[in-house]
Each structure stands twice: as structure tokens, then as C-alpha cells.
Amino acid sequence: MSDAHAEQAAHEHIGLKHQFENLDQQQDADTLGIWLFLVTEIMFFGGAFAAYAIFRWLYFAAFEGGSHILDIRLGAANTVVLLGSSLTMALSVRSAQTGNRRALVIFLILTMILGGVFLGVKAYEYNQKFVEHIVPSLDWAPEGKVLAELAPGGLEHAQLYFFFYFAMTGLHAIHMIIGMGLLLWLVLRGRRGDFTPSYFAPVEVIGLYWHFVDIVWIFLFPLLYLIGGRY
Amino acid sequence: MSHHIVPLKTYIIVFLSLIGLTLLTTGVAFIDLGPFNTVVALAIAFSKMFLVVYFFMHLRQSGGLVRVTVIAGFFWMALLIALTMSDYRTRTWTPVPKAWSITAPPTHP
Amino acid sequence: MSTATLEPRVKAPRNYLNAEYGWKSWLFTLDHKRIALLYMISITVFFIIGGTFAALMRIQLVEPQGALVQPETYNKLFTLHGVVMIFFFLIPSIPAVLGNFLVPLMVGARDLAFPKLNLLSWYIYIVGGIFTLYAAIAGGVDTGWTFYTPYSSTYSNTQVTAVAVGVFITGFSSILTGLNFIVTIHKMRAPGLTWFRLPLFIWAMYATSLIMILGTPVLAITVFLLALEHLFHVGIFSPALGGDPLLFQHLFWFYSHPAVYIMILPAMGVVSEIIACFSRKRIFGYKIVCFSSVAIAVLGFLVWGHHMFVTGQSVYAGLIFSLLSFLVAIPSAIKVFNWTSTLYKGSISYEAPMLYALGFIGLFTMGGLTGLFLASLATDVHLNGTYFIVAHFHYIMVGGAVMGYLGGMHFWWPKISGRKYPNGWAALAAVIIFVGFNLTFFPQFIMGYLGMPRRYAFYPSEFQVLNVMSTAGASILGVGYLIPLIYFIWSMRYGPVAESNPWGATGLEWQTPSPPPTENFAEIPVVTQEAYAYSAEEAEGHV
Numbered sequence: 001m002s003d004a005h006a007e008q009a010a011h012e013h014i015g016l017k018h019q020f021e022n023l024d025q026q027q028d029a030d031t032l033g034i035w036l037f038l039v040t041e042i043m044f045f046g047g048a049f050a051a052y053a054i055f056r057w058l059y060f061a062a063f064e065g066g067s068h069i070l071d072i073r074l075g076a077a078n079t080v081v082l083l084g085s086s087l088t089m090a091l092s093v094r095s096a097q098t099g100n101r102r103a104l105v106i107f108l109i110l111t112m113i114l115g116g117v118f119l120g121v122k123a124y125e126y127n128q129k130f131v132e133h134i135v136p137s138l139d140w141a142p143e144g145k146v147l148a149e150l151a152p153g154g155l156e157h158a159q160l161y162f163f164f165y166f167a168m169t170g171l172h173a174i175h176m177i178i179g180m181g182l183l184l185w186l187v188l189r190g191r192r193g194d195f196t197p198s199y200f201a202p203v204e205v206i207g208l209y210w211h212f213v214d215i216v217w218i219f220l221f222p223l224l225y226l227i228g229g230r231y
Numbered sequence: 232m233s234h235h236i237v238p239l240k241t242y243i244i245v246f247l248s249l250i251g252l253t254l255l256t257t258g259v260a261f262i263d264l265g266p267f268n269t270v271v272a273l274a275i276a277f278s279k280m281f282l283v284v285y286f287f288m289h290l291r292q293s294g295g296l297v298r299v300t301v302i303a304g305f306f307w308m309a310l311l312i313a314l315t316m317s318d319y320r321t322r323t324w325t326p327v328p329k330a331w332s333i334t335a336p337p338t339h340p
Numbered sequence: 341m342s343t344a345t346l347e348p349r350v351k352a353p354r355n356y357l358n359a360e361y362g363w364k365s366w367l368f369t370l371d372h373k374r375i376a377l378l379y380m381i382s383i384t385v386f387f388i389i390g391g392t393f394a395a396l397m398r399i400q401l402v403e404p405q406g407a408l409v410q411p412e413t414y415n416k417l418f419t420l421h422g423v424v425m426i427f428f429f430l431i432p433s434i435p436a437v438l439g440n441f442l443v444p445l446m447v448g449a450r451d452l453a454f455p456k457l458n459l460l461s462w463y464i465y466i467v468g469g470i471f472t473l474y475a476a477i478a479g480g481v482d483t484g485w486t487f488y489t490p491y492s493s494t495y496s497n498t499q500v501t502a503v504a505v506g507v508f509i510t511g512f513s514s515i516l517t518g519l520n521f522i523v524t525i526h527k528m529r530a531p532g533l534t535w536f537r538l539p540l541f542i543w544a545m546y547a548t549s550l551i552m553i554l555g556t557p558v559l560a561i562t563v564f565l566l567a568l569e570h571l572f573h574v575g576i577f578s579p580a581l582g583g584d585p586l587l588f589q590h591l592f593w594f595y596s597h598p599a600v601y602i603m604i605l606p607a608m609g610v611v612s613e614i615i616a617c618f619s620r621k622r623i624f625g626y627k628i629v630c631f632s633s634v635a636i637a638v639l640g641f642l643v644w645g646h647h648m649f650v651t652g653q654s655v656y657a658g659l660i661f662s663l664l665s666f667l668v669a670i671p672s673a674i675k676v677f678n679w680t681s682t683l684y685k686g687s688i689s690y691e692a693p694m695l696y697a698l699g700f701i702g703l704f705t706m707g708g709l710t711g712l713f714l715a716s717l718a719t720d721v722h723l724n725g726t727y728f729i730v731a732h733f734h735y736i737m738v739g740g741a742v743m744g745y746l747g748g749m750h751f752w753w754p755k756i757s758g759r760k761y762p763n764g765w766a767a768l769a770a771v772i773i774f775v776g777f778n779l780t781f782f783p784q785f786i787m788g789y790l791g792m793p794r795r796y797a798f799y800p801s802e803f804q805v806l807n808v809m810s811t812a813g814a815s816i817l818g819v820g821y822l823i824p825l826i827y828f829i830w831s832m833r834y835g836p837v838a839e840s841n842p843w844g845a846t847g848l849e850w851q852t853p854s855p856p857p858t859e860n861f862a863e864i865p866v867v868t869q870e871a872y873a874y875s876a877e878e879a880e881g882h883v
Binding site for chain 2 (some may be wrong): 031032035036038039042043046047049050051054057058072076078079083084086087089090091094096097106204207208211212214215218219221223225226227228229230
Binding site (some may be wrong): 268296303304307311314315316318319320321322324325 | 526554558559586587590591594641642652653654656657660667
């Protein structure tokens, strides 16, 4: 009986859960598990992309007009910020692999900072939409230059464009906020010394999630900000 | 899970490529390529995605099962978009009553 | 000959049921077997709720101008019947009860890959269920379980958003279950247990899990967009504002058609296990059955447009969807042929599980064949929106999936509870259910063919005889469902104690005591045989 207890204690010490035979099997399972979850996220956003694709095809002029109202510099800058956060996240995982606890935590914090910058810029952009009165249903009363830009494509259909703008970037932002929470959890565990070169699954798994959220934005940027071109 | 540690240099190069592609896609938006603006933008986006998945997400070091999983996910999304779109694209291939047209003008301004 | 005697109160060996006591040991358990029981109780409750809605509907329909409920209330009844039965009974049933219990045992593992996610999936299911029940109490929903727009998004004043949220939440329960199964089956098989030595139930759970992963998220985004539409009326699904109601239907059915395969594939897996055991024969064409399970999962994603033939969908899209719908019938038919070939020259016995399995084969085949009428564009024009459709899917979902669930419960009950139930009563209940089911739903084929529309609180008097037959059948069916509930509960206290392998079946789950210990196996088994080595067993004299 004491053998079983000793074995259990040894398992817990290296972070091996009881249902697995060894760490390799556990890590394989964790990796496959998070990728399967990301597949569900692909299908989740995929449905939104499908709806977007239909309406963009139906009302291209309205989508083009709406897209030109967005600030392309902010969109591009935010894309760079998020790509930077992906780099720091990858470097954080790398630090876990090399056993560099300090670097692991610093890179996680940098990732959070960059994520925060992204969200801050998005908050500013959302606020701008209220200032310009182009929030579907809640505050839709475009005027002046904005109205001139939207009118040719049809105001009704421009509302549809901004619906997709808010729905898709909103869903993305929710995923980022959840990601920030997960990163904070990693920072706390990392500072406590929970991660070693042989056990850092949570960092890798959350890293994969963070990269995925970045990829969604990699598509949202051209699909929302670069419709039709600005020449 | 990768036991192989990716060199720092690789990550930096990938990152700089991603930035370059971002600047490229932003710049191309100011050039008139007609319908190819969309094609180029999507091609660049797919390239960026590939770089993130292959290098940052360690698909390079991952086994066949993970690769099949990733491909299946994208394939299924493509299925959803393509088959749904095929309905809209082919609706007018047979005569459609005017009242059914989805591009009927809105009833209020 | 003594009838049921009280077993002497011998202290039962340590197993997952008596390992720990108290509500905390159940509500915070990480043991897949206990989580399976949590699900079993919950889905039974929802089955009773959904069944009550159905009973009220059938009582209303006894008279052509029934006075039981207002038409608005009737709309809420059929909507909630559908929502509760599909999302809170059928989709979880076999995967979350039998799958959770058996998958680790059948692959020779100590638990699923992610036990905490497993418990989380049950809690998510409960929260989603609470949202839906709240919606039912706070005014109900009257849109039909299909939530077609723009009625649901623009015009209905009922609790659309609440139910949308409930369904959204519950979807994650499905996703986590599927994720757990796929990883477990890939990564945690016992030594020697290659893919083509796996029981067909595992192949069925694997195929089901693929659908759960790939399809459920699309339901999530669909109800999310629906909720936004209902709240903000921007117009993506409203023609007056430039939107398209068909877009909702495309997104909705992209999940909801594969969902029906989530409901039937596990039942097919159960039937394979039962047919093999009670014919004392390996399943004919084992590998073909494996491939057809996966083929059903894949092809099932390509046919959703057959729900939209009469909606204004493109004729050419309709053609393609019709062709693919005929194709998807093929793997299912292959399985039916494989089961019948297994029965041929088998040593057949008619215990309760076998009665359910045989009933399944007959009723599923009828339901499936009537699907071909509906896959055919020309006939669907006449049959769509009628009771023919209602009969078609009830033959598959009740005659098929529910009987598969009951068959599985009867087959594995001794393993789950450590007790046996009285076979006489079980056989009687199976027959009552079979008779009641056919009396309820066969008249509906005729009604529908003659033109009676579905989702109507009133109908022309020429359909009354058929409706009365249907309601009478429903009463018999209700009695049939009650009987197993009674003897299963009875057996937990008074049933004879079950040995490890009361049926003499193959499969790793039968190599461990009934009920199993918490850790499933004292030692992880090593597998050297094919899945259904019944002849080998016979040769060794184990019959």
C-alpha cells in the first residue's frame, strides 16, 4: 500500500496526473486537447466569417464605404502590437523550456502589456464610432463626411457592415480579455515556481490559445479595414 | 509537445517577416488592383497565419495527428463558407420572382 | 422457485459507488463513472419534462379543435418539447451517460484524459438547462426549436434570448465531452489495443465526437448572432433591412443536421455491441462498420440543405444537397446489412437488451427509408412541413436513438450498478414501448402524407381518427417508459448481485468487477484479441 502512496506522491511532484502513465503521454494529450479546442474556435469564428462573406458579396459598396471610415493606421498599429505579443508569448514558452523563470514571467507580463495596449486602442476606436454616431441600433445617425462616405453604398447596408465590425471585433476582444486573465494566472503560477523544463504545459497550452486569437485578428484586419482599397 | 527548443533567431526572423507582411498589406491597400486587392490581402493573411501556426505554435515540431487536426479545422470552415456561398451564387441561375430578390430596396430610409 | 429474495447483507467490495459517501463526493467527483451517473439522473429529469410537453400536445390533438391550450401556448409546447428533448436529452444521452462510463473502461484506461473538464461539462450542462427552464417558466418560446428568422429575431415577444443563451452554454458541454473522448481514444488505449481491435462502441463515440467538435461551435455562433438580432434588430436575418432569413437557416442546419448523427451514431455503437453479444458472434464486416461510422460523420456535414428545399434556396444547391443526402444513407444501410449478417447463423437469445437492439434495427430502417422520400426534391415539396417529417424523425430519434439508449442501459446496468434487473419485466417493457411507439408514430406518416401540417394546434376533422390513435399510442409509450425507471431503482436495493460478466460478453469493461473499482482496473490489461472473439471464447468453453 505504501508503494502506491509513494508512487502517487512522486506523480504529483512532477505534475503527472493519475490517469496518465507518464509525462510524455500527458503532454501529448494536453497538446492534442488544446488543438481540438482551437478547431472549435476556428468553426466558431468560421460561422461569423461565413455570414460576413455573404454580406460583403451582396453589398460590396456598402462594406467598402464602411471600411474606409475605419482608421487604417490604428488598425495596422494594433496588428503590429498583437504580433509583438505573439512573439513575447512564444519567447515566454521558450523561457519555460530553458528553465529561465525570470524571463518566463517577464515575457508573460510583456504579453499582457501589449494585449492591454491592443484593447486600449480598440476601446478608443469603439468610442470614436459613438462620436461619429455609426453604432448600429444604439446610435445610428451618420452625418457630414461620414454620411457622404456611407451614402453611396446604401445606409441600410452600411449598418450591416458595422454590425459585423462590432460583432467580430467584439468577439475577438472577449477572447483577448479571457486570454489576459489566463496570462495573469500564468504569471502568478510562474512567480511561484510552478513551471520547470519538464512541466510547463499550462504555458504552452495558453500560448497556443493566445496565438490563435492573434490569427483571428490577422484576418480581421484586412477583412474589415482594407476592403476595396483606399486609392 | 516539443522537446526541441526553437532558436531565438528563428522567432525574431518570423516576427520581422510578420511585421513586413503587415506593412505590405497595408501599403497595397493604397494601390488600385481592382478585384486583386482582395486576393492579395487574403494571400498575405494566409501567409502570416502559416508563419504563426508553423513557428510560433510549433506545428513544425508536431506529429501527424496534430497536423491533420489543424488541416481538418480549416477545411471544415472552408466547407461551411463555400457551400453556403454556393447557394447565394447560384440562386439567380434559375428565374427568381422579383419579390424574392434579396437586393430589394429597404422599406424605410 | 423463489422470486426476488433479499440478498444477504454482505459488505460489498470497494467500488466506485461505495468508495466515498456524501453529496460533496458526488458533486465534486472527478471519477468518470460518477459523472456518468450525474448525467444519467439529469437527462432523465429532462426527458420527463420534455415528455410532459409532448403529452400535453397529444392531448390537445385528440380533438380537431382541442380546448386544452391556446394556440400560442401550443406553439410554446412544441418548441420547448423540441429544445428540451434534443439539447438536454438526446444529444447528451448515450455519450454523456454510457460514453462517460464506458470509454475509459473499454480502452483500458483509469479515467478520461481530462477528468476536470468532464465534471465541468456536467456543470455547464446544468447551467444551460437552468437558463432554458427559466425561459420556459418566464413565458416560454414559440418559435419552434429551429428558431427560424425573422419571426424569432424580429417579431416574437417570447424568451428567445434566454433560450439562445441556454443552448449556447449547453453546447460547450457537448464540445468538452467530444474533446475528452477524442484525446482519450487516441492517447490512452491499453497496450495491444490497436484501432482495429477497439469495440465498435468506441468507434461510434469517436465519430460522434468528431461531429461534436466540428459542428457545435457553429450552433454557438448562430444562436449568438440570433440573440444579437433579437436584442438589436440590425437586420442580418430580416429581409426588410437587407438581411436574409436563409442565412440563419444555413448556419443553423450546418450544425443541426450533423447533430442528428450525434444522436444516432452512439445508438448504432450500442446496437453493434448488443447484437454481437446476443448472437455470440463477431460483427460481420467489422472494418466496414468502422469506416461507415466515420463516413456518416463526414458526409453528415454535407447535406444540411435538404432542410431548406422549399425555402427559396438555389435549385442547383438543392440538387447537390439532394444527391449527397442519398449518399449519406449508404453507410447507414451498410450497417443494417452488417447487423443482419451478424444475426445470420448466430446463436441468438432474446434478453431485454437484444429486444431493444432488434427493435432499433427495424424502426431505424423505417425511419431511414422515409428519409429518402424527403431527400428527393419533388416529393419533399409535398411532405415538407407535414406530419410525415415528424414521423420520420421520431422513428429515428425515438425508435432509434432512445431504444438504443434503453438497450445500452439494460446491457450495461449490471456493470454500472452491480445489480441485475428482472428480465421478465424488462422484456415486457420493451414490447410495450415497441407497440406504443408504432401506434403513436405510424399514423403520423399517413396523416402527413394526406397533408396534415405540423406545428398546428387545430386540424381538419378528417384527421381525427389518426390523431386519436397517435395519442392512444403515446399513453402506452409513457407506461412503457415508466416500467424500467421503476425496476432499475428497485434493483439497486433488491436486485440480485451481478458478477463481472453476466452476459459472457467480450470487452475490457467486463474484465473488471461489477461495479468497477474507482481506478477501473487493478492492473491495466494487455489486449491480444480482436474485439468480438466470441468463437475463441466458445472454444475455451466459456459459453
